[in-house]
Amino acid sequence: MAPGGQPRVRGGLLERRGPGGVVVLDPATDTEPVRLLGTAADIWSLLRAGASVEQVVAAMSLRYGTPAVSVEQDIRSFVDDLAARGLLA
Amino acid sequence: MTSAVLADERVGPALAAAVAAYGLRGARAAFPSEPLGPAAWGRLVAVARTHRLTGLLGAAVADGELPVTAEQEAEAYGAQLDAAALCLVLERALLRAVDVLDLAGVPVRVLKGPAYAQLVYPDPIQRPFGDIDLLVPAGGLDDACRQLGAHGYRRMSAPRRRGFDRRFGKGATFIGPDGLEVDLHRTLSPGPFGLQVRLSDLWAGGQGFTVGERHLVALDPPVRFLHACFHAMLGDWPRRWVALRDVAQTALDPGVDADEVAALAEAWRARAVVARALHESWDALGVADRLRLHHDAERYRPSKAEARYLDLYASPARHGGALELAALRAVRGLPAKASFVLAHLAPSREFRAYWHTTRRERWRRSLRMAARGARE
Numbered sequence: 001m002a003p004g005g006q007p008r009v010r011g012g013l014l015e016r017r018g019p020g021g022v023v024v025l026d027p028a029t030d031t032e033p034v035r036l037l038g039t040a041a042d043i044w045s046l047l048r049a050g051a052s053v054e055q056v057v058a059a060m061s062l063r064y065g066t067p068a069v070s071v072e073q074d075i076r077s078f079v080d081d082l083a084a085r086g087l088l089a
Numbered sequence: 090m091t092s093a094v095l096a097d098e099r100v101g102p103a104l105a106a107a108v109a110a111y112g113l114r115g116a117r118a119a120f121p122s123e124p125l126g127p128a129a130w131g132r133l134v135a136v137a138r139t140h141r142l143t144g145l146l147g148a149a150v151a152d153g154e155l156p157v158t159a160e161q162e163a164e165a166y167g168a169q170l171d172a173a174a175l176c177l178v179l180e181r182a183l184l185r186a187v188d189v190l191d192l193a194g195v196p197v198r199v200l201k202g203p204a205y206a207q208l209v210y211p212d213p214i215q216r217p218f219g220d221i222d223l224l225v226p227a228g229g230l231d232d233a234c235r236q237l238g239a240h241g242y243r244r245m246s247a248p249r250r251r252g253f254d255r256r257f258g259k260g261a262t263f264i265g266p267d268g269l270e271v272d273l274h275r276t277l278s279p280g281p282f283g284l285q286v287r288l289s290d291l292w293a294g295g296q297g298f299t300v301g302e303r304h305l306v307a308l309d310p311p312v313r314f315l316h317a318c319f320h321a322m323l324g325d326w327p328r329r330w331v332a333l334r335d336v337a338q339t340a341l342d343p344g345v346d347a348d349e350v351a352a353l354a355e356a357w358r359a360r361a362v363v364a365r366a367l368h369e370s371w372d373a374l375g376v377a378d379r380l381r382l383h384h385d386a387e388r389y390r391p392s393k394a395e396a397r398y399l400d401l402y403a404s405p406a407r408h409g410g411a412l413e414l415a416a417l418r419a420v421r422g423l424p425a426k427a428s429f430v431l432a433h434l435a436p437s438r439e440f441r442a443y444w445h446t447t448r449r450e451r452w453r454r455s456l457r458m459a460a461r462g463a464r465e
Contacts, residue, residue: 012302014180016173016214018144019151020166025177027184027301030267033174 007079007088009048017041026086034085039064043078047088053079104129105136106375109330111145111154112211113337115378120155130161134168140330143168144215172217176206180300182269183221186237187305190225193236197306198224198295200274200316201335204307207298209338216331216338220270224308227275227288230255234263234273241266247439250432257420257429259283277316278323280412281398281419285358296344310344314382315353318366323402328369336370340382347381354385361391365399394418 014025014033021037022044036044039060046056057075061068082088104125107118125133137146147169149155150162157165183203190197202218210216225233231254234244242263248254254261260274276283277291294309308316317339321332339345354360364386370376371383391399398415401407413433420429 014177014301016170016176018147018166018169018173018214020147020163020170023170023174023177025174025181027181033177035170035174 006052007047007083008050009044010087010089013087017045024087029086031085034087040078043075044082047079047082104133105140105142105330106373108133108137108142108146108149108155109140109334110337110374110376111149112215113334113374113376114341115376116374117377118375120149122156124156124158124161130157130164134164136330138168138172141172141217141219142330142334143172144210144212144217145334148212148215169214173214175219176202176213176217178267179203179218179221179269182265182267182271183223183305184300184303185267186221186223186242186265186271187303189236189240189242190223190233193229193232195225195229195233195236196292198291199298199305199307200224201320203300204296204298204305204313205317205335205338207300208296208307209313209335209342216335220272222272222274224274224291225260226292227255230258230260230273230275234261237263237271237273242271246443247437249436249440250428251437253428253432256425257284257416257432277319278402279416280323280402280407281415282319282323282357282359282362282402284416284419287353287356290353290356310339310342311346311349311353314339314342314345314350315357315359315363318363319359321370322362322366322399326403326407328403330373333370333373336366337374337376340367340370340380345382347384350382351385358395360385360389361395361399364389364391 010026012027014027016023021035021041023033023035024044025031025033042063043056043060046059051059053076056079057068057072060066060071060075064071079088103118104121107120110116110118124130134143134146137143143165146155147165150157150165180203183199187197187199200222202216203221206213206216206218234254238244242265245262245264248258248261255275259276259279260272263271263273265271276286276288278286291308291312293312295306296309296313297304297306299305307313314336317332317335321328321336324332350363351360354363363382367383367386371379401411401415404411417426417429420426
């Protein structure tokens with residue numbers, strides 16, 4: 001993901017979604033599947049639906065009744081982590 | 090239910106059946122009204138893992154149909170995601186194997202788990218699987234084996250004799266560079282019923298689906314239903330719950346035409362397989378609704394030979410050479426029968442090396458396999 005760019009879930013990923021979370025795998029790599037549970041799965045769903053980081057922050061803040069400023073840093077770190085794993089373009 | 094699927098169950102047939110039938114139209118099995126105790130719950134999860142029911146178990150819990158404690162809920166979802174993670178790794182292996190076969194120009198149909206998950210079940214997470222099965226044309230089997238070998242796939246055993254696989258075999262099993270199993274199939278089962286399949290029917294039509302961004306092709310729905318029947322009745326013994334569920338799930342596919350199925354089953358001399366698969370699946374899963382497919386199945390009376398063959402697949406003797414003996418009767422023409430017999434009496438050196446070198450050791454191995462089959 002380009003610095004400051006809009007994160008987009010990469011095409012061609014393998015994915016399963018269940019009530020307990022999401023597992024994602026990039027078939028072009030030899031990495032293990034990534035498990036996303038709880039809020040991580042929620043954020044992934046929002047990103048998959050095309051939300052920007054700002055929209056994710058707003059949605060998560062509303063969903064959990066937490067001020068946006070207190071979740072924004074965690075969400076940005078998580079998005080960076082997903083990008084580092086090659087799951088975001 | 091008479092099937093050995095329950096022989097080693099200590100969970101209670103009704104509960105295992107309720108999970109196996111969960112979400113199926115017309116299923117009558119009921120769940121308990123209270124959460125299970127720790128021991129019974131542990132056994133249920135173990136059965137779900139063994140019988141590839143973790144996807145359905147998670148769905149039953151998520152829908153509130155199976156009452157659970159908070160801890161049990163977390164365990165059910167964890168088991169579901171464990172199986173899902175393995176499926177993704179296997180789907181990656183599937184894409185890589187198909188790419189390799191593409192290089193050799195070998196056409197492929199995706200069989201069983203990966204296709205059922207994407208095309209037949211309401212949600213792919215409901216249908217876990219444990220290996221990759223690919224159908225290749227009989228004439229392309231040797232090329233496919235060579236191509237996989239050139240790309241680091243290791244064949245589990247050598248061909249019995251040159252040309253045997255493509256004429257008489259079920260297929261070949263490979264272990265990929267990633268350590269995962271890839272089974273190449275020429276036909277749908279070993280033994281007499283596999284030899285009676287009209288192979289051209291397997292390649293008619295086909296149903297497309299996507300894994301990642303890759304377009305793949307599965308069997309046509311009627312043929313896919315027949316394959317589910319073959320696998321449930323002629324495959325693993327003791328039977329797996331998921332195989333019985335696959336029969337019901339594929340039967341309910343709107344693309345399955347009862348007349349077409351009947352015609353194919355007749356041509357393959359497999360009406361007995363279909364009749365027994367429908368009977369056992371509906372009985373085990375407790376499904377009330379009968380389909381048009383049942384009309385033919387319930388009228389059909391297998392011949393003595395068909396009943397004997399069916400029993401053979403479900404017996405330890407299948408490992409001791411009895412299946413091959415039965416298969417000989419299904420081989421057509423004297424020259425072909427002679428080749429088949431020769432391949433069994435004088436297998437290739439590589440085949441003997443894999444299955445031990447001396448006749449005495451082969452016998453001992455066969456006996457061990459038969460004993461293992463009996464224990465299982």
